[in-house]
Amino acid sequence: MNVVKRTDEAPGEHIVCDSCEKDAVIVQRDFGIGRNEYWGNKSVHVDYRNCCSECVDEVC
Secondary structure, rough: OOOOOOOOOOOOOEEEEEOOEEEEEEEEEEEEEEEEEOEEEEEEEEEEEEEEEEOOOEEE
């Protein structure tokens, strides 16, 4: 089950980033560990987060 954190910002929306204080676009980046295997069960772990396009910090 994937749980998506709801924010007011949406990917592609223009914001002013709190970290770098630049005008930026929200982009989704994958911070997951990727392909893995546990006791023979293969899966792909994804962890998409909304981030600033300039400094790559997470937008909360």
